[in-house]
Amino acid sequence: MGSDTPCWNREAEFMEGARLRALQSERLRECVKRVYEKVPHYRRKLAAAGVKPADIQGLDDIGRLPFTSKDDLRDTYPFGMFAVPMEEIVRIHASSGTTGKSTVVGYTRADVAMWAEVMARTLGAGGTHSADFVQNSYGYGLFTGGLGAHYGAELIGAKVIPTSGGQTKRQIQIMQDFGTTVLCCTPSYALVIGEEGKEMGVEFAKLPLRVGFFGAEPWSDSMRGEIEAALHCHALDIYGLSEIIGPGVGFECLEKSGLHINEDHFYPEVINPGTGEPAPDGELGELVFTAFTKEALPLLRYRTRDISRVIPEQCACGRTVRRIERVTGRTDDMLIIRGVNVFPSQIEEILMRVEGTTPNYVLIVDRKPRGLDELEVQVEVSEQVFSDEMSKLETLAGRVRTEIDSTLGLRVAVRLVEPKSIERSAGKAKRVVDRRDLGR
Amino acid sequence: MTAIQISVFLENKSGRLAEVLRALAGAGVNIRALSLAETIDYGVLRLIVDKPHEARKALGDAGFTVSETEVIAVEMPDRPGGLAGIVDLVTEKGLNIEYLYAFVGRRGENAIVVFRIDEVAAALAALQGGGVRILSADELAAI
Numbered sequence: 001m002g003s004d005t006p007c008w009n010r011e012a013e014f015m016e017g018a019r020l021r022a023l024q025s026e027r028l029r030e031c032v033k034r035v036y037e038k039v040p041h042y043r044r045k046l047a048a049a050g051v052k053p054a055d056i057q058g059l060d061d062i063g064r065l066p067f068t069s070k071d072d073l074r075d076t077y078p079f080g081m082f083a084v085p086m087e088e089i090v091r092i093h094a095s096s097g098t099t100g101k102s103t104v105v106g107y108t109r110a111d112v113a114m115w116a117e118v119m120a121r122t123l124g125a126g127g128t129h130s131a132d133f134v135q136n137s138y139g140y141g142l143f144t145g146g147l148g149a150h151y152g153a154e155l156i157g158a159k160v161i162p163t164s165g166g167q168t169k170r171q172i173q174i175m176q177d178f179g180t181t182v183l184c185c186t187p188s189y190a191l192v193i194g195e196e197g198k199e200m201g202v203e204f205a206k207l208p209l210r211v212g213f214f215g216a217e218p219w220s221d222s223m224r225g226e227i228e229a230a231l232h233c234h235a236l237d238i239y240g241l242s243e244i245i246g247p248g249v250g251f252e253c254l255e256k257s258g259l260h261i262n263e264d265h266f267y268p269e270v271i272n273p274g275t276g277e278p279a280p281d282g283e284l285g286e287l288v289f290t291a292f293t294k295e296a297l298p299l300l301r302y303r304t305r306d307i308s309r310v311i312p313e314q315c316a317c318g319r320t321v322r323r324i325e326r327v328t329g330r331t332d333d334m335l336i337i338r339g340v341n342v343f344p345s346q347i348e349e350i351l352m353r354v355e356g357t358t359p360n361y362v363l364i365v366d367r368k369p370r371g372l373d374e375l376e377v378q379v380e381v382s383e384q385v386f387s388d389e390m391s392k393l394e395t396l397a398g399r400v401r402t403e404i405d406s407t408l409g410l411r412v413a414v415r416l417v418e419p420k421s422i423e424r425s426a427g428k429a430k431r432v433v434d435r436r437d438l439g440r
Numbered sequence: 441m442t443a444i445q446i447s448v449f450l451e452n453k454s455g456r457l458a459e460v461l462r463a464l465a466g467a468g469v470n471i472r473a474l475s476l477a478e479t480i481d482y483g484v485l486r487l488i489v490d491k492p493h494e495a496r497k498a499l500g501d502a503g504f505t506v507s508e509t510e511v512i513a514v515e516m517p518d519r520p521g522g523l524a525g526i527v528d529l530v531t532e533k534g535l536n537i538e539y540l541y542a543f544v545g546r547r548g549e550n551a552i553v554v555f556r557i558d559e560v561a562a563a564l565a566a567l568q569g570g571g572v573r574i575l576s577a578d579e580l581a582a583i
Binding site: 381382383386387388389390391393394415416417418419420 | 445447449450451456477479481482484486503504505506507509538539556
C-alpha cells in the first residue's frame with residue numbers, strides 16, 4: 001500500500017524512527033518531572049524506587065521507573081492520581097476495579113482533544129473520511145467506548161450517528177435508511193447485527209457499509225472472517241483501555257496484521273509479568289504503557305495485564321509506529337463480557353453479600369454461535385442456603401442475578417448446582433471456564 | 441406430632457436420582473413416599489423414610505446437600521373429596537400450604553397426606569380440631 005494507504009496524521013504515523021524516539025524521550029523526561037511535582041503518590045513511588053526526575057534522560061532510562069498498576073488507582077480512589085487541579089478536568093470516565101471500587105480516569109480539554117486525535121487515526125487507518133456516516137454502537141456512558149469513537153469520528157468531520165448499544169432492529173433500520181458506511185461496536189455485537197439483519201431479509205452486500213471498528217472484547221481472526229462474510233465490510237480490531245485513554249491506544253490498518261500503537265502518546269513495553277524484566281524482542285509478555293502526554297492522568301509504565309507481543313517487522317502499510325499482536329490473554333483473571341470488565345472477586349463479593357457466606361462458584365463464559373458473550377454464574381448450593389421450598393431457591397438465584405446486574409451492569413444467568421460439581425484442580429477451585437473460541 | 445422429611449438438592453442430570461436411591465439402599469433405608477419438584481436446572485427431592493437420621497447421614501456422606509424438614513402427615517379417607525376436606529381445614533384458618541403430596545398406604549381404607557406448612561402448631565391445631573388423625577413419626581416409619 002505504502003503512500004496511498006489511508007491515514008489521518010501522516011506526520012505522526014510515518015515519523016522517521018530516530019525522530020520518534022527523540023520525541024518520546026523528551027516527552028518521557030517532561031512527564032516524569034511533572035508527575036514528581038504534581039502527584040504526591042508518584043513522588044512517593046519514585047522516592048521509594050530511589051529515582052529522581054533528573055535520572056531519567058530518555059527512553060534508555062525507562063527501566064528505572066517503577067510500574068503503575070490498578071492498585072495505585074484504587075489506593076488513590078477516586079481522583080488522587082490526577083496531575084492537574086480539578087478545575088481543569090472536563091470529563092470523568094470509570095471502569096470496574098477488581099473489587100468494589102471502580103477505576104476512575106479524568107481528562108482535561110487537551111486530553112479530550114488528544115483522544116479525538118488518536119481515535120481519528122484509528123478510524124482514518126480504515127479509510128474513514130468526512131463524507132462517511134459513522135454509526136457508533138458502542139455504549140455511551142462511563143464506558144469510554146462510546147464517547148471515544150464519537151469524538152474521533154467528529155474530528156474527521158464524518159457524520160456521527162450515536163446509536164449506542166441495543167435495539168438491534170432499529171440499528172439495522174438506521175443503517176439502511178441513513179446509508180451507514182462505517183460501524184463501531186463490539187465484535188460480538190457485529191455478529192448479532194449480521195444475524196438479525198439476515199432474519200429481517202437485509203442484504204448487507206447491497207448496503208454501503210465499508211468498514212467496521214471492533215474492540216472492547218477479545219476476538220479472533222476466525223471471527224473476523226465471520227463478520228466480514230456477514231456484513232460485507234472490512235473488520236478491523238482496535239485496542240485501548242480507559243486507564244491509558246480509552247479506545248485509540250492501538251489500531252489495525254487495512255493490512256489487518258497487528259495493531260499499530262499511537263506511540264508518540266502511549267509508549268509500549270512488553271515485560272515478563274513474573275520478573276518485570278523486558279521480554280526479549282518479539283516475544284509474548286505483559287503490555288505496559290507510559291501515557292506521557294496526558295495532562296489529567298499521566299501514567300508511568302502502567303501494567304495492563306494484557307498479554308501480547310511487539311511485532312518487530314515494519315508493516316506493509318509503511319507506518320513507522322510499532323505494531324502489537326492481537327491481545328491473546330490476561331495475566332490476571334479479568335474477563336471482558338460485552339465490554340464490561342468482570343473480576344471473579346467482584347462476583348465473590350456479591351455472593352457473600354447475598355448468601356452471608358462465600359459459596360463455591362464458577363463462572364462460565366460462552367459465546368453462542370453468532371451471538372453475544374454470555375456469563376453464567378454457577379453457585380453450589382450449600383446446606384446453609386438450601387431450602388426444601390423451590391420458591392426460596394428461585395428467590396436466591398434471582399437476588400444474585402439482580403445484584404450482579406445492579407453492581408456490574410451486566411445481565412448474567414445464575415444456575416444453582418450441587419456441591420462438589422465444580423471442577424477443582426489440585427484442591428483449588430477453578431473459577432473461570434472460558435468457552436469462547438478466541439483462538440488466534 | 442410432626443414427621444421428618446428429608447429434602448435433597450438435585451441437579452437435572454441423568455443418574456443423580458439413581459445415586460440417591462443407591463445411597464439409601466446401601467444404608468438400609470426404606471422409602472415410604474417421595475415427591476420431586478423441578479425447574480429447568482435443578483430439582484428438590486422430598487422423601488419420607490423409615491430411618492430419617494440414617495438417610496440424612498448416608499446422603500450427606502455421598503456428597504448431596506440435604507436438609508431435614510418438619511412436616512405433618514395425616515390420614516385421610518381414600519375417597520373423592522377426602523383431600524379437599526383436609527385442605528379446607530387448614531386454609532380456613534388462613535394458613536398457607538407450601539406444598540403437599542399424598543400416597544396410598546397399606547393401612548386399609550386410608551391414604552396419607554404430607555403437608556409442608558410454616559405455622560406447624562396452628563396447622564396441627566386446625567387439623568386435630570377437625571378430627572383428622574395425625575400420624576406420629578413412628579407410625580409413619582412403621583407403614
